Amino acid sequence: MATIAVPVGAQAEQNEQEAVRRPALSEYLRWSVDHKIIGVQYGISSFLFFLVGGAMAMGIRWELLTPALDLMVSGSAYNSLFTMHGTVMIFLFIIPMWAAFGNFVVPLQLGAKDMAFPWLNAFAFWLIPPAAIVILMGYFVTPAEAGWTSYPPLSTLFSGDGQTLWALGAHLLGISSIMGSINFIVTILNMRPESMTLWRMPLLCWAVLATSIIAVMATPFLAGALTLLLLDRVAGTTFFDAAGGGDVLLWQNIFWFYSHPAVYIMVLPGMGVLSEVLSIHSRKPVFGYRMVGLSSMGIAFVGFTVWAHHMFTSLQPELRIPFMITTMIIAVPTGIKMFSWLGTIWGGKIRFTSAMLFALGFLSMFVIGGITGVMLAALPFDIHVHDTYFVVSHFHFVLFGGSVFAIYAALYHWFPKVTGRMMNEQLGRIHFVFTYFGFLFTFFPMHIVGMLGMPRRVAVYDPSFTQWNQLIGLSAFVLGFSTFIVIYNVIRSYYRGPIAGANPWRALTLEWATTSPPPVTNFIDDPIPYEDPYGYGTEAATAYLDAVDESFRNGRPASGGH
Amino acid sequence: MAQATHQDDGHHSNTVTLLGRQITVEGGVYTVVFAALAILTVIEVVSAEGLKSAIHDAPDAAATLQALKAAILIIIAVIKSTLVIWFYMHLRDEKPLLAVVLLLPLLIAGLSILYLLAIPPGGYSL
Amino acid sequence: MAQLTADQLAAPVHDDHGHMSVEDSNNNLKLGVWLYLASEIVIFSIMIVGYVLLRINEPAVVAQAHEKLGVGLVTANTFVLLASSFFMVMGLRAMQQGNRSGMLRWIGLTALGGIVFLGGQYIEYSELSHLGIVLGYDLESQWSTLGMRFYAPTAFHGAHVLVGVLWALEVMRRGAKGRYDHNPIGIEMFGLYWHFVDVVWIMLFTLIYLV
Numbered sequence: 001m002a003t004i005a006v007p008v009g010a011q012a013e014q015n016e017q018e019a020v021r022r023p024a025l026s027e028y029l030r031w032s033v034d035h036k037i038i039g040v041q042y043g044i045s046s047f048l049f050f051l052v053g054g055a056m057a058m059g060i061r062w063e064l065l066t067p068a069l070d071l072m073v074s075g076s077a078y079n080s081l082f083t084m085h086g087t088v089m090i091f092l093f094i095i096p097m098w099a100a101f102g103n104f105v106v107p108l109q110l111g112a113k114d115m116a117f118p119w120l121n122a123f124a125f126w127l128i129p130p131a132a133i134v135i136l137m138g139y140f141v142t143p144a145e146a147g148w149t150s151y152p153p154l155s156t157l158f159s160g161d162g163q164t165l166w167a168l169g170a171h172l173l174g175i176s177s178i179m180g181s182i183n184f185i186v187t188i189l190n191m192r193p194e195s196m197t198l199w200r201m202p203l204l205c206w207a208v209l210a211t212s213i214i215a216v217m218a219t220p221f222l223a224g225a226l227t228l229l230l231l232d233r234v235a236g237t238t239f240f241d242a243a244g245g246g247d248v249l250l251w252q253n254i255f256w257f258y259s260h261p262a263v264y265i266m267v268l269p270g271m272g273v274l275s276e277v278l279s280i281h282s283r284k285p286v287f288g289y290r291m292v293g294l295s296s297m298g299i300a301f302v303g304f305t306v307w308a309h310h311m312f313t314s315l316q317p318e319l320r321i322p323f324m325i326t327t328m329i330i331a332v333p334t335g336i337k338m339f340s341w342l343g344t345i346w347g348g349k350i351r352f353t354s355a356m357l358f359a360l361g362f363l364s365m366f367v368i369g370g371i372t373g374v375m376l377a378a379l380p381f382d383i384h385v386h387d388t389y390f391v392v393s394h395f396h397f398v399l400f401g402g403s404v405f406a407i408y409a410a411l412y413h414w415f416p417k418v419t420g421r422m423m424n425e426q427l428g429r430i431h432f433v434f435t436y437f438g439f440l441f442t443f444f445p446m447h448i449v450g451m452l453g454m455p456r457r458v459a460v461y462d463p464s465f466t467q468w469n470q471l472i473g474l475s476a477f478v479l480g481f482s483t484f485i486v487i488y489n490v491i492r493s494y495y496r497g498p499i500a501g502a503n504p505w506r507a508l509t510l511e512w513a514t515t516s517p518p519p520v521t522n523f524i525d526d527p528i529p530y531e532d533p534y535g536y537g538t539e540a541a542t543a544y545l546d547a548v549d550e551s552f553r554n555g556r557p558a559s560g561g562h
Numbered sequence: 563m564a565q566a567t568h569q570d571d572g573h574h575s576n577t578v579t580l581l582g583r584q585i586t587v588e589g590g591v592y593t594v595v596f597a598a599l600a601i602l603t604v605i606e607v608v609s610a611e612g613l614k615s616a617i618h619d620a621p622d623a624a625a626t627l628q629a630l631k632a633a634i635l636i637i638i639a640v641i642k643s644t645l646v647i648w649f650y651m652h653l654r655d656e657k658p659l660l661a662v663v664l665l666l667p668l669l670i671a672g673l674s675i676l677y678l679l680a681i682p683p684g685g686y687s688l
Numbered sequence: 689m690a691q692l693t694a695d696q697l698a699a700p701v702h703d704d705h706g707h708m709s710v711e712d713s714n715n716n717l718k719l720g721v722w723l724y725l726a727s728e729i730v731i732f733s734i735m736i737v738g739y740v741l742l743r744i745n746e747p748a749v750v751a752q753a754h755e756k757l758g759v760g761l762v763t764a765n766t767f768v769l770l771a772s773s774f775f776m777v778m779g780l781r782a783m784q785q786g787n788r789s790g791m792l793r794w795i796g797l798t799a800l801g802g803i804v805f806l807g808g809q810y811i812e813y814s815e816l817s818h819l820g821i822v823l824g825y826d827l828e829s830q831w832s833t834l835g836m837r838f839y840a841p842t843a844f845h846g847a848h849v850l851v852g853v854l855w856a857l858e859v860m861r862r863g864a865k866g867r868y869d870h871n872p873i874g875i876e877m878f879g880l881y882w883h884f885v886d887v888v889w890i891m892l893f894t895l896i897y898l899v
Contacts, residue, residue, distance in 0.1 A: 635899050
């Protein structure tokens with residue numbers, strides 16, 4: 001390239017102090033329409049829910065250390081504990097956590113000044129605290145104990161007011177998720193710079209686009225089902241009660257119309273994060289960029305055709321094989337991504353940063369979750385292990401080994417942009433080791449106890465599983481402990497971390513072409529994206545990155561002219 | 563169907579060409595569409611009532627007539643909805659993206675509903 | 689080494705700094721409303737499917753209810769809602785032609801149509817409850833499977849009409865202050881919602897009352 005367009009425009013006019021000013025902590029506690037503030041608000045609040053849900057997981061493992069009831073007073077108390085654990089982790093932690101990274105990063109990557117509808121964005125976030133209060137309050141009345149899936153008649157005839165509150169809270173969260181997703185779709189489709197076609201868009205944006213399409217199309221199924229459930233609970237209808245002319249399976253169908261696509265809501269953004277992190281930290285272009293973008297869309301659409309594999313044991317027998325086939329088909333776009341990631345790091349100049357470690361952790365763990373997913377899709381095997389710990393292990397491998405590892409990778413990767421400070425890499429590595437091995441030894445043995453026949457959702461189990469459960473329990477405590485390392489690291493780095501500068505990873509996407517943290521309007525002038533968001537390893541890219549560094553020396557926009 | 567005469571002034575012209583004839587009416591194409599909606603609704607109600615008594619009179623052919631009735635009524639309802647979406651919601655002037663936004667949920671909901679409708683009346687028998 | 693070009697350094701900060709052009713903003717808003725309506729399509733289909741299942745599985749119950757209720761009232765109601773949809777689009781047209789008072793008249797008629805529709809629905813619901821068709825399950829009633837499947841979609845639609853009436857009044861309040869004189873996007877957004885509610889009714893009317 002003859003001339004390098006530097007995306008910084010009139011940054012030079014900017015006042016030094018303003019550029020690196022961090023928002024006061026009190027700004028995060030107030031209503032704000034700035035997508036960066038909202039992103040952090042999402043992030044902090046969902047991390048708090050992660051701690052709540054994690055504490056519940058510790059309670060579950062504590063209870064399961066011995067085959068008898070000890071921590072919990074009854075089986076019902078245990079039921080409500082894992083119900084809240086699942087609900088909090090899925091609805092209040094993972095889904096809003098991706099809204100956090102989406103909110104902070106997507107407009108920056110698009111070179112936009114904010115989301116398309118800033119007010120709606122803030123409103124969507126502020127629905128979460130009341131929803132969380134409603135759901136958590138339910139735990140202290142007569143708690144919901146039908147699992148996060150809330151199948152009737154458990155959720156209609158055998159649950160107390162906590163179930164009603166659960167449904168109300170989930171309804172609010174669904175509305176929040178729909179509004180947030182509409183915002184993402186409009187932002188991504190309409191607010192790109194002119195030179196950034198869809199095919200030059202960073203892959204996180206592709207992933208968030210696919211996720212948001214799923215959320216807008218699938219979440220209303222949940223809203224409809226919850227409306228009917230609430231009517232059953234409070235208005236005396238019998239939509240889900242066979243004794244009153246209703247249909248119990250209707251709930252399962254509608255719920256999984258939503259919740260299977262929602263599984264991809266929880267993991268697709270993580271896959272986008274992985275493409276970013278692996279490419280940047282191994283200094284190589286993403287392998288098969290177009291296919292990765294398209295496979296996100298492919299997963300989104302195939303994801304709507306597989307729901308009934310959650311119901312193999314309650315399904316019309318003729319329909320089992322078709323759903324087995326669609327379920328196996330969805331492994332194809334996922335496999336495309338796996339091979340793209342491997343191809344990306346192959347022969348790259350890998351830097352083992354904490355972000356990279358967690359991304360590699362995702363790669364190794366998610367592939368196990370993916371393979372057990374295909375195993376579960378196989379009908380004969382599924383009938384054998386259904387409702388055992390094998391299933392629990394499978395979905396923790398994709399949700400923890402997948403989503404949570406990707407969340408940590410994203411945290412280490414974008415923390416410098418959010419706060420202007422680097423995280424401590426040493427602590428990051430320690431955190432990774434504890435998390436990785438804690439995770440592996442918590443969830444891998446569950447495959448084995450599952451195949452040996454230990455059912456899920458029970459507090460009292462056969463004494464022959466005791467030793468396995470003690471191994472799982474102790475590893476789970478290690479995993480729980482590892483969370484405190486990252487909390488310490490975040491707090492310490494926020495105050496004491498080294499100044500990050502605009503582009504500590506020397507990345508080509510636009511969020512790194514402004515100060516860290518970015519000014520209120522993100523970019524002073526309209527930024528010009530580099531022609532290829534992942535074109536690492538060329539002289540032109542190096543020149544571009546040098547120019548960005550030059551413009552933001554010491555993390556501040558250059559104060560004089562050039 | 564109704565076509566506005568002036569290319570860029572479709573919403574505001576009072577003259578529309580309908581089946582080769584020029585019609586001038588306050589409101590232009592919107593009024594013509596409203597008239598069509600009203601007529602279709604009358605046709606719908608009349609045919610529903612007519613077929614209902616036909617079904618009553620001919621119990622032998624009831625199933626066929628019932629299916630015919632459902633098909634006719636649903637087709638008319640879809641035409642009415644399309645008229646509203648195409649002209650009143652201005653889909654005809656919008657980018658194709660909005661048509662995709664409309665068709666995608668219809669496709670997904672349609673698939674799901676077809677599946678639910680396939681559940682046998684007495685539930686599954688294993 | 690790359691340098692900032694002179695043009696870029698000299699380029700003035702954009703006038704619309706931090707703001708989008710009116711056209712871009714309108715496009716965003718329209719796409720946003722369409723996406724919202726897309727999600728509504730899914731909710732309504734879940735609401736309707738219960739009724740359709742009943743219609744297929746227990747045609748006798750539905751036929752009896754049709755017999756008792758007749759189609760007079762609901763047809764009149766349908767005309768009112770169709771007309772209000774027409775008033776709506778005429779209101780938008782008036783504002784696009786710069787006729788603010790015309791817009792206020794048409795939107796006023798739209799809101800009136802919505803109110804009349806709700807009144808009709810109230811009358812219909814009271815007739816039905818006299819017949820013993822109620823929302824909750826009643827073992828004694830021959831209508832026990834019909835009530836919930838009829839009321840859930842129609843009342844959900846009625847709630848949307850109510851929201852639409854309130855929105856229409858708000859549009860009138862803002863319109864009277866001249867808010868839409870230069871950019872009627874607010875009216876257009878409300879219009880999209882109102883026409884969508886009308887389309888839902890077209891389908892409900894056919895599927896629930898006629899088929």
